Amino acid sequence: MKILDASEPGLGSAMTEDEAKNFQQVGDLFD
Structure with a gap:
């Protein structure tokens, strides 16, 4: 389950x- 991607622009x-x-x-923790 992916909540946020740190590589997302901005x-x-x-x-x-x-x-x-x-x-x-x-x-x-979510990996």
Whole structure:
């Protein structure tokens, strides 16, 4: 189940580096 794709245009640029790290950790939970 895919909720959000971090590679979607605009999404990554709207996140800070720390937010991106947290987002990746949350994404790993759903993998």
